[in-house]
Amino acid sequence: MDLILFHLKKKKKRITEQETKLLRQYQEHLQSLGDLRFDVIKIQGFTKRKKKRKLILTPVGIVDFQEKSVTEKNDLKKIFGDLRIYTSIDKISIRESILTISFLGGILFKYESDGNCDLGELGNEISDRCQKLSQPGTLKNVLNYSKDFTNFTNYGFESKLLDLFENEIEKNMVHLTEKESKKLDGLGTFVFDDLDETLGGFEKVETHSSLSNSDSSSDGSDRTLKISHNFNQVKTKARPKKRNLQSSPNLREKRKGNINSQNVLNSGWETINNNENFKREYQSFEKKSFHKSLMVKNRVQALLYQKRINKKLRKQTSKNEVFGFKNLLLKSAINVAFQTTPPLLRRSKTVSEMKLKSIGKHKILKQNQNIHQKLKFAVESKIFSKNESDALKKISNYISKMSMGNIQEYAKELREVFEEFRDYITNKYSEIILENYCKENENEKGNENEKGNEKEKGNEKEKGNEKGNENKNTEKKKRKKKNSHKKEVLLYQLERIINEILEEHIMTKNINEIYFYFKRLYKKQDNTFNQKKKKIILKSQSDFAIPKKFQSTSYFQSAINTMNQMSLTKLPSDGINIFIRVAQNIYNTVKNECNYNANVDGQITADDFIPIFVYIISKVKLKNLMSKKEFLIAFSDSGDSKNEAAYYLTTFEIALEYISSLEF
Amino acid sequence: MKKQKVVLLGKGRVGKTSIFKRFLQNEFHDNEVTTIQPQYLEKQVKVNTEKVTLSIWDTAGQERFRGLNPLFYRNSKAAIMVYDITDQESLDSLEDWLAELKNQVGHKIVLMIVGNKSDLKKKRQVSIEDAENLAKKVGAQHFCVSAKTGENIDEMFHELAKRVMKFVKENKTPLNTTKSRRNFALVNEDVETKKKKKKNNDGCC
Numbered sequence: 001m002d003l004i005l006f007h008l009k010k011k012k013k014r015i016t017e018q019e020t021k022l023l024r025q026y027q028e029h030l031q032s033l034g035d036l037r038f039d040v041i042k043i044q045g046f047t048k049r050k051k052k053r054k055l056i057l058t059p060v061g062i063v064d065f066q067e068k069s070v071t072e073k074n075d076l077k078k079i080f081g082d083l084r085i086y087t088s089i090d091k092i093s094i095r096e097s098i099l100t101i102s103f104l105g106g107i108l109f110k111y112e113s114d115g116n117c118d119l120g121e122l123g124n125e126i127s128d129r130c131q132k133l134s135q136p137g138t139l140k141n142v143l144n145y146s147k148d149f150t151n152f153t154n155y156g157f158e159s160k161l162l163d164l165f166e167n168e169i170e171k172n173m174v175h176l177t178e179k180e181s182k183k184l185d186g187l188g189t190f191v192f193d194d195l196d197e198t199l200g201g202f203e204k205v206e207t208h209s210s211l212s213n214s215d216s217s218s219d220g221s222d223r224t225l226k227i228s229h230n231f232n233q234v235k236t237k238a239r240p241k242k243r244n245l246q247s248s249p250n251l252r253e254k255r256k257g258n259i260n261s262q263n264v265l266n267s268g269w270e271t272i273n274n275n276e277n278f279k280r281e282y283q284s285f286e287k288k289s290f291h292k293s294l295m296v297k298n299r300v301q302a303l304l305y306q307k308r309i310n311k312k313l314r315k316q317t318s319k320n321e322v323f324g325f326k327n328l329l330l331k332s333a334i335n336v337a338f339q340t341t342p343p344l345l346r347r348s349k350t351v352s353e354m355k356l357k358s359i360g361k362h363k364i365l366k367q368n369q370n371i372h373q374k375l376k377f378a379v380e381s382k383i384f385s386k387n388e389s390d391a392l393k394k395i396s397n398y399i400s401k402m403s404m405g406n407i408q409e410y411a412k413e414l415r416e417v418f419e420e421f422r423d424y425i426t427n428k429y430s431e432i433i434l435e436n437y438c439k440e441n442e443n444e445k446g447n448e449n450e451k452g453n454e455k456e457k458g459n460e461k462e463k464g465n466e467k468g469n470e471n472k473n474t475e476k477k478k479r480k481k482k483n484s485h486k487k488e489v490l491l492y493q494l495e496r497i498i499n500e501i502l503e504e505h506i507m508t509k510n511i512n513e514i515y516f517y518f519k520r521l522y523k524k525q526d527n528t529f530n531q532k533k534k535k536i537i538l539k540s541q542s543d544f545a546i547p548k549k550f551q552s553t554s555y556f557q558s559a560i561n562t563m564n565q566m567s568l569t570k571l572p573s574d575g576i577n578i579f580i581r582v583a584q585n586i587y588n589t590v591k592n593e594c595n596y597n598a599n600v601d602g603q604i605t606a607d608d609f610i611p612i613f614v615y616i617i618s619k620v621k622l623k624n625l626m627s628k629k630e631f632l633i634a635f636s637d638s639g640d641s642k643n644e645a646a647y648y649l650t651t652f653e654i655a656l657e658y659i660s661s662l663e664f
Numbered sequence: 665m666k667k668q669k670v671v672l673l674g675k676g677r678v679g680k681t682s683i684f685k686r687f688l689q690n691e692f693h694d695n696e697v698t699t700i701q702p703q704y705l706e707k708q709v710k711v712n713t714e715k716v717t718l719s720i721w722d723t724a725g726q727e728r729f730r731g732l733n734p735l736f737y738r739n740s741k742a743a744i745m746v747y748d749i750t751d752q753e754s755l756d757s758l759e760d761w762l763a764e765l766k767n768q769v770g771h772k773i774v775l776m777i778v779g780n781k782s783d784l785k786k787k788r789q790v791s792i793e794d795a796e797n798l799a800k801k802v803g804a805q806h807f808c809v810s811a812k813t814g815e816n817i818d819e820m821f822h823e824l825a826k827r828v829m830k831f832v833k834e835n836k837t838p839l840n841t842t843k844s845r846r847n848f849a850l851v852n853e854d855v856e857t858k859k860k861k862k863k864n865n866d867g868c869c
Contacts, residue, residue, distance in 0.1 A: 545728070605681040606703050606722040610729055647704045647721055654724075654732045661731070 374440075375490065376497050378433045382425070395421060396506055407517045411634035414507070422498045430494055437490065496643075500573045511570050515631055522627040529626050529660050536618045536659065544615045550608055552593045556616055559585035563620045566628065572635035575628065579648035586612055606651075614655045629656055667706070667717045668828050669739055673761050674746035675754045676725035679780040682811035683746065684722060687821055709825035716825045720744075734768040742774035742828050747795070749779045749808070750787040755795060762802055772835075774827045775804035778820060782810040 382388070395417060402410055507514075519526075541551045559582050569575045590604060622628070632649060672680045681703075688705060703722040708715050723736045737743075745761060747754040758777065765773065777799045779790065792808070799806040805823065809816045 545726075604703070606724045607676050607726055609703060610724050643719075644704050644706075650735050650738075653735050654729060657732050657735070658729060 372493070372497065374437065375433070375493060376501065378437060379425075379429070379494065379497055380501060382429045382433065388425070391421070391424075392505065396509075399506060399510075407514065407521065408634055410514075415635060418499065418502050418506075421502060422495060425498055426491075426494060430491060433494070434490055496573075500571075503571045503573050507571060515570070515627075518627045518631045518634075519624055522624075522630055525626040525660075526624050529656070530623060532659055532662060533618060535664055536662070539618070541615060544611045544618075546611045546615060547608060550590055550604070550612060552589045554589065554593060555619075556586065556589055556612065558589060559616050560619050563616055564622065566620075566622055572632050575632050576636060576645045576649060579652060580645055582613075582616065583609075583648055586616075610651060610654060610658075613651055614658055617652075617655050618659065625656060626660075629653060667719045668741045668832065670718050670720045670742045670744060670824070670828075671736055671740045672720060672722050672744050672746065673733075673758075673765075674725055675748075675751075675757050678725070678746045678748045678751075678754050679811050680725070680746050681722060683744075683778070683780060683809065683817060684720065686811045686814050686817050687720075707821075709821060711822070711826050711829055714829065716829055718821070718825060718828070734764065737765065737768050740769065740773065741831060742776070742824060744776045744778055744824070745804070746778050746780055747790070749781050749790055750784055752789050755779075755790050755798070758798065772831075774824065774831050775799075775802055776820065776824055777802075777804045777806050779806070779808045780811060782808040782815060783812050 398417065399414065402413060541555070542548075562578060562581050562585055566575060566578055569578060586609070587604065617625070629652065633653075636646065636649060672684065674680050684705060687707070705720045706717055707720070708717050721736055721740075723733055724730075743765060745758050747758055762775075777795060779792075779795055792806075796806045798804075805827070807816055807820045807823075809820055811817065
């Protein structure tokens with residue numbers, strides 16, 4: 001079933017005759033576009049008390065169906081034939097549907113019963129549908145709907161769009177650098193070349209609609225475009241009043257509906273084309289800020305840049321221009337939607353950089369980090385060689401075909417595929433990599449030791465060379481022992497590293513969707529857990545039965561902060577690594593702050609550690625801990641969960657279940 | 665051999681972690697590569713030229729968390745039950761642990777019953793016979809150990825490693841047969857065929 005949402009006016013309680021007419025016209029209009037079926041799936045509204053909340057300011061609309069009387073429901077049913085009503089759908093799913101609409105021009109979204117949607121097939125359908133979407137009407141919809149997609153955060157589809165978006169920008173950047181040679185001559189013209197095509201799309205739509213609805217052509221075209229202008233109005237209300245006054249004349253005209261929508265739009269584009277200031281700003285913006293952001297290749301930063309620049313532009317230019325400017329950016333996303341499917345993506349750098357910074361404090365961990373990086377580099381060079389690239393492609397193809405209907409089965413299969421591939425690679429390359437690695441290390445250490453030995457020799461030459469020789473022999477023996485011990489540890493590290501790499505290069509595609517599923521599945525548990533957590537929040541350390549030896553003066557802030565970083569992580573391996581860091585933070589704080597001697601009192605036992613862990617979780621700001629837990633468990637190694645990380649995962653489980661078992 | 669999971673059980677303040685620490689101190693010196701945490705430990709033990717890595721998990725003995733301890737038992741191959749020689753209650757409480765273990769872990773486990781603080785012989789309250797009877801009942805092995813002096817600890821872990829090896833060899837779980845279905849299995853074949861081709865080429869040349 002295909003999906004479309006309609007705009008009914010905001011804050012209206014009843015559907016008037018005019019609006020029913022509108023809807024009918026719109027339906028006919030859409031059906032004339034192609035062979036696609038359309039249904040209204042969701043009509044939901046915002047109540048009065050939610051004034052503060054940001055309306056999702058798209059032309060998509062939204063009236064609460066539960067509050068409606070029976071007759072109105074019937075009216076709607078008459079209009080659309082087979083209506084399917086979904087009452088228990090979250091806010092998130094609304095956004096999601098909106099974004100899919102924005103993505104595909106108002107078509108394509110699959111729902112199963114009870115609001116569980118089948119996202120797995122979406123990816124396959126996208127490519128099929130996109131070819132059908134060459135018709136002009138859809139382009140218009142994309143431009144209208146996709147305006148606000150940057151506002152949606154914490155949401156899976158956003159990243160998908162952004163990925164597409166980034167890639168397209170990269171292409172544009174290449175384009176720019178070529179043109180930069182002609183700096184002074186051809187500035188500005190090339191940017192707007194493509195825009196004409198989109199505008200052409202607009203014109204075609206209007207003509208098309210006029211043909212199809214010959215009786216009510218003028219009303220229909222006006223109305224459909226009015227929708228887009230309403231959207232502007234609402235936006236201005238959210239801003240301070242002064243700006244409202246500035247833009248008021250335009251808006252009033254639009255409200256009256258006297259002006260042809262086509263003219264309004266065209267005037268907007270003309271102002272852009274004529275305004276040289278805007279052109280310059282746009283170019284400088286593209287060159288400087290976007291170039292930087294691309295150098296970093298960081299999604300988050302790219303978003304930030306966008307926001308900043310939007311702010312600047314709002315001050316200096318009128319709204320029409322901003323509208324056009326946004327569309328310029330979005331145009332790239334649309335182009336991709338029609339051409340390609342998303343390629344493999346790397347995980348964003350922020351998280352790994354954060355890791356490096358926070359971990360860099362401890363010397364031991366620094367050494368580990370170096371080893372980790374070296375090994376990772378070695379493994380990556382092997383995995384992405386010509387032989388294995390086919391294997392990787394096969395895996396990614398296989399995974400994309402798997403259905404995500406039942407998530408936990410999906411997770412199982414994914415994990416098994418990973419483990420299989422990991423075993424395959426460890427069998428093949430582990431010895432080679434380790435040998436190479438050990439050789440390098442020996443060379444480095446050997447150089448250092450030789451230097452040291454030469455100095456010693458210089459001093460001891462007079463005394464005799466025997467002592468020096470003895471020292472050498474003992475050192476060699478020590479080295480051999482160390483190396484043999486290290487190899488075992490390194491083998492264990494290799495498995496983890498391969499896992500991480502696989503997750504980075506294969507799971508990043510779907511990770512948002514998968515996690516989104518988990519959130520939805522365990523929503524009830526999250527809510528009940530949060531309610532219980534609220535009651536504990538204010539309790540002190542002694543209430544959790546942390547003995548006085550281990551009570552810290554800083555209230556374990558460092559551990560709590562690292563735990564809060566869980567919200568930044570997306571991949572399961574990152575999430576699990578955070579537990580280890582939390583544990584290390586706890587040990588450090590206990591060492592530094594508390595009246596505690598490891599020699600006298602003995603080491604920290606699990607008896608002392610778990611209450612501290614519970615205390616930390618009660619203070620953490622995360623809201624979806626239970627779903628995160630299930631997510632991590634589903635994607636951590638099943639049978640061989642005997643790592644250090646697995647230990648802390650179970651302590652995490654225990655802490656969560658302890659809190660949820662509390663009764664007041 | 666892959667890692668085998670071992671769980672340390674016992675009442676609070678019996679000396680679980682001190683046994684832990686002693687076992688760690690005797691041989692384990694390299695702090696460079698693995699960051700040693702006091703609750704989790706990995707160690708290789710040699711048994712007749714074969715190596716086993718034991719990953720030993722410390723658990724909470726307090727009664728508040730007792731209901732949640734079964735989460736620790738998952739996939740564990742062995743359990744070390746620790747009691748205090750100078751405390752009769754600690755031995756009695758072991759029976760509760762054993763009942764829990766049987767409920768939670770369906771299959772058999774290698775069990776060790778260990779009496780700690782054997783250096784305090786004057787304050788002994790638990791008779792050796794009681795402990796050994798209990799061990800016979802359950803099919804466990806009994807050891808008297810002192811974490812302070814390091815008496816018997818290495819032998820205990822050595823014995824444990826032996827029994828775990830035996831146990832794992834006897835109860836080998838069948839490998840997953842579903843793996844062959846997957847597309848990815850083709851990759852291995854491809855590589856092998858490539859190798860064969862190469863060999864053939866060599867022969868021709």
